[in-house]
Amino acid sequence: MLSRVANSIYWLGRYLERAENYARFLDVNFNLMLDLPQDLKAQWEPLIFATGDQDLFAKKYSEFDRRSVIHFLTFDLDNPNSIFSSVSFARENARVIRENLTKETWEYLNELYHFVKKRAEKKDFGKEDPRVFFESIKNQILLLYGLADSTVARTEGWHFRQLGMYLERADKTSRMVDVKYHMLLPSPNWVGTPLDFLHWTALLKSVTAFNTYRRLYGNIEPSAVVEFLLLNKYFPRSVFFCIKEAERCLHNISGNRDTGFHNSAEKSVGELRSKLEFTDVEEIIQVGLHEYIDQLQVKINQISDRINDNFFQIKDNFSHQNSAQE
Amino acid sequence: MDTNLYQPKGFYDEMFTNEGECRSHYCDFLKILKKTSSKKMQHLQHSANKTQVAMGMTFNVYHDNQGVEKILHLDIVPRIIDHAEWKHLEAGLKQRIYALNLFIHDMYNDQKALKDKIIQEDLILGSKDYLKACQGLTPPKGIWCHITGTDLVKDKDGEYYILEDNLRCPSGVSYMLESREIIKRAYPDLFNKLGVMPVSDYPAKLLKMLQFISNKEKPVVGVLTPGIYNSAYFEHSYLALQMGVELVSGIDLITKGKKVYMQTTKGLQQIDVLYRRIDDTFLDPLTFNPHSMLGIPGIFEAYKAGNIAMANAPGTGVADDKAVYAYVPRLIKYYLGEEPILKNVPTYLCREEKDRQYVLDHIEELVVKETNAAGGYGMLIGPKSTKEEHAKFRQLIKDNPTNYIAQPTLSLSTVPTWTDEGLEPRHVDLRPYILYGETIEVIPGALTRVALKKGSLVVNSSQGGGSKDTWVLYGDDTNGQSH
Numbered sequence: 001m002l003s004r005v006a007n008s009i010y011w012l013g014r015y016l017e018r019a020e021n022y023a024r025f026l027d028v029n030f031n032l033m034l035d036l037p038q039d040l041k042a043q044w045e046p047l048i049f050a051t052g053d054q055d056l057f058a059k060k061y062s063e064f065d066r067r068s069v070i071h072f073l074t075f076d077l078d079n080p081n082s083i084f085s086s087v088s089f090a091r092e093n094a095r096v097i098r099e100n101l102t103k104e105t106w107e108y109l110n111e112l113y114h115f116v117k118k119r120a121e122k123k124d125f126g127k128e129d130p131r132v133f134f135e136s137i138k139n140q141i142l143l144l145y146g147l148a149d150s151t152v153a154r155t156e157g158w159h160f161r162q163l164g165m166y167l168e169r170a171d172k173t174s175r176m177v178d179v180k181y182h183m184l185l186p187s188p189n190w191v192g193t194p195l196d197f198l199h200w201t202a203l204l205k206s207v208t209a210f211n212t213y214r215r216l217y218g219n220i221e222p223s224a225v226v227e228f229l230l231l232n233k234y235f236p237r238s239v240f241f242c243i244k245e246a247e248r249c250l251h252n253i254s255g256n257r258d259t260g261f262h263n264s265a266e267k268s269v270g271e272l273r274s275k276l277e278f279t280d281v282e283e284i285i286q287v288g289l290h291e292y293i294d295q296l297q298v299k300i301n302q303i304s305d306r307i308n309d310n311f312f313q314i315k316d317n318f319s320h321q322n323s324a325q326e
Numbered sequence: 327m328d329t330n331l332y333q334p335k336g337f338y339d340e341m342f343t344n345e346g347e348c349r350s351h352y353c354d355f356l357k358i359l360k361k362t363s364s365k366k367m368q369h370l371q372h373s374a375n376k377t378q379v380a381m382g383m384t385f386n387v388y389h390d391n392q393g394v395e396k397i398l399h400l401d402i403v404p405r406i407i408d409h410a411e412w413k414h415l416e417a418g419l420k421q422r423i424y425a426l427n428l429f430i431h432d433m434y435n436d437q438k439a440l441k442d443k444i445i446q447e448d449l450i451l452g453s454k455d456y457l458k459a460c461q462g463l464t465p466p467k468g469i470w471c472h473i474t475g476t477d478l479v480k481d482k483d484g485e486y487y488i489l490e491d492n493l494r495c496p497s498g499v500s501y502m503l504e505s506r507e508i509i510k511r512a513y514p515d516l517f518n519k520l521g522v523m524p525v526s527d528y529p530a531k532l533l534k535m536l537q538f539i540s541n542k543e544k545p546v547v548g549v550l551t552p553g554i555y556n557s558a559y560f561e562h563s564y565l566a567l568q569m570g571v572e573l574v575s576g577i578d579l580i581t582k583g584k585k586v587y588m589q590t591t592k593g594l595q596q597i598d599v600l601y602r603r604i605d606d607t608f609l610d611p612l613t614f615n616p617h618s619m620l621g622i623p624g625i626f627e628a629y630k631a632g633n634i635a636m637a638n639a640p641g642t643g644v645a646d647d648k649a650v651y652a653y654v655p656r657l658i659k660y661y662l663g664e665e666p667i668l669k670n671v672p673t674y675l676c677r678e679e680k681d682r683q684y685v686l687d688h689i690e691e692l693v694v695k696e697t698n699a700a701g702g703y704g705m706l707i708g709p710k711s712t713k714e715e716h717a718k719f720r721q722l723i724k725d726n727p728t729n730y731i732a733q734p735t736l737s738l739s740t741v742p743t744w745t746d747e748g749l750e751p752r753h754v755d756l757r758p759y760i761l762y763g764e765t766i767e768v769i770p771g772a773l774t775r776v777a778l779k780k781g782s783l784v785v786n787s788s789q790g791g792g793s794k795d796t797w798v799l800y801g802d803d804t805n806g807q808s809h
Contacts, residue, residue: 006590095563
């Protein structure tokens with residue numbers, strides 16, 4: 001497969017997953033807001049901190065109010081990670097490799113783009129409930145996933161797309177857990193109160209994990225939720241699961257049937273996988289949840305860099321022309 | 327719908343005679359039209375437009391903002407060509423392409439036609455489209471022009487005239503293919519009833535031709551595109567998808583030891599055939615335009631060494647010049663000893679004094695064209711222009727006579743077209759596609775371009791033109807059902 005094509009497929013996978021996760025971020029904050037006691041205001045600030053784009057936000061907006069945060073995360077094309085940006089980038093990547101996609105994939109993605117674009121041209125959500133919109137974005141992306149799952153041949157292109165999707169999902173799940181860190185309780189005395197409980201529940205719901213968690217763990221315990229979302233071996237949005245799948249994708253791409261590694265991308269993903277596999281949640285809490293998540297994100301970025309070096313970097317005389325995406 | 331309201335207005339109309347009678351090959355279609363309400367027509371047109379946007383059948387307009395995507399309006403009333411008429415066209419096009427290929431080969435090799443004074447030497451050797459680098463070259467299997475999209479028009483007399491040969495990188499074939507799919511949905515029953523010849527095997531034929539020009543048993547084929555901002559990008563990616571080959575751009579390819587390689591996730595892989603959609607001079611910055619960012623340094627050396635085949639071969643542009651065009655009937659006679667089957671539009675060469683004087687005196691009645699421009703740019707339509715424009719072109723011709731030719735204004739034929747005012751006659755041209763591989767084959771269909779503005783004769787998509795699906799009907803000599 002052409003390096004350029006593999007690069008675009010990988011990023012198509014990442015951008016779609018990014019858009020879907022942003023829709024989840026926003027959706028869950030709305031749900032949380034509805035359950036809050038009357039005297040507490042909804043917090044929009046943690047969303048911006050969790051995405052890591054607080055500097056960019058501060059340049060354009062003065063307040064972390066609902067309107068600004070939603071606009072920034074949903075429609076703002078100056079924010080390269082907003083839903084509109086992500087969907088546009090996904091479509092641009094698809095457009096340059098259209099001959100490698102099924103006709104339906106292209107058409108539904110194109111439709112999704114026009115859907116977001118049309119909404120972006122209208123006024124912001126005033127009193128209108130934006131959840132219908134976020135729900136629709138999630139559904140359209142899930143439709144694209146289902147379509148790929150049942151029609152795309154399991155060749156190199158498929159593995160690159162899955163690789164992008166899983167790495168992005170690992171990153172975004174870790175950020176969602178981090179939202180909880182930024183979500184302030186009125187005082188430390190509130191730990192373990194219904195409000196605290198509400199935050200953790202909202203977090204689980206944002207990754208469609210609430211029922212599964214209940215079945216596996218029972219009571220809502222902060223350390224159990226963290227273990228579930230970071231280390232669980234079976235839940236398809238947990239960081240460990242995503243990293244394990246990403247490793248599998250890389251092995252499929254290189255044809256590696258053994259353990260160990262064949263290239264530096266496999267090496268770095270394998271290291272992270274094994275680290276997560278042999279960690280328990282107490283160790284994470286000892287390091288500090290926020291600090292641990294920070295390190296995790298650095299490692300995920302490193303894996304992406306290694307993938308770029310091994311498969312997408314066009315060597316020889318044209319290296320400057322193959323611009324890296326992020 | 328009341329089709330009696332339709333007025334052909336004195337031009338040759340493809341559907342109705344001047345007396346208002348329906349031509350026989352349109353009769354079945356007319357019956358359908360009469361049964362279809364205006365509202366239904368509107369609905370069909372609307373859903374055709376929507377399908378095009380959903381499919382992303384968009385093109386980018388030159389001189390426009392990058393990334394502005396437009397659709398080429400597809401009219402829902404087809405243009406129908408009866409079988410006998412098609413056979414005549416087919417024979418004429420094969421003859422012309424065969425002769426033009428011999429001509430191109432001659433110009434880069436023995437130059438017999440120059441020595442025999444059939445065509446002037448400076449017209450060829452002085453042309454910017456004559457690539458000295460191709461001298462002495464014989465492309466694989468001796469074929470230069472593998473893919474042609476000849477433009478024809480029909481004049482008042484109901485006869486076809488060749489307008490342009492388009493031997494470089496003719497575009498539009500994807501519209502022929504996709505339009506057919508959309509129109510099929512609009513008239514599902516009619517295709518079988520009328521017996522419309524299919525065009526859908528074009529990609530398979532194209533691939534077979536591309537494989538044929540390589541010496542390898544199983545050659546690796548790719549479509550070479552300038553990239554996503556090219557106006558025909560949709561088509562490049564569409565053809566690669568339909569043929570199941572890689573779509574490559576300059577940055578994907580490198581040359582080593584006079585061979586061309588694609589950069590893949592598993593290292594370098596040799597590529598054997600390129601359907602290149604990049605202009606000649608942008609192909610290789612080492613041989614041609616040193617500023618080309620689109621090309622592949624060293625590809626021309628690989629081509630000369632026979633390690634990569636290209637369609638069309640570099641250098642075909644020399645036969646595509648609007649001045650050379652005037653000589654094609656003579657060239658057919660010279661190379662084949664045959665009378666040309668299809669007519670040329672009479673052409674005045676401003677480089678020749680007698681012709682130039684005639685053009686300067688009669689500019690109000692003539693169409694003046696720049697010899698090297700495409701897309702309807704650099705053109706004057708005498709009868710539709712102001713005195714100031716006439717004066718401007720007179721001066722341009724005097725300053726640089728070799729750059730201009732002139733032709734009488736043809737009254738392009740009309741086809742009923744769906745407009746805001748209902749069914750109206752609009753002028754059309756015809757672009758069939760011809761493949762030259764093991765044999766020369768004319769694809770039974772075409773891109774019919776239609777000037778959507780009332781009275782306009784400019785059909786170019788960049789200047790307000792649209793398209794129509796073109797139906798070639800089966801005849802008694804074809805397999806399958808006949809009408």
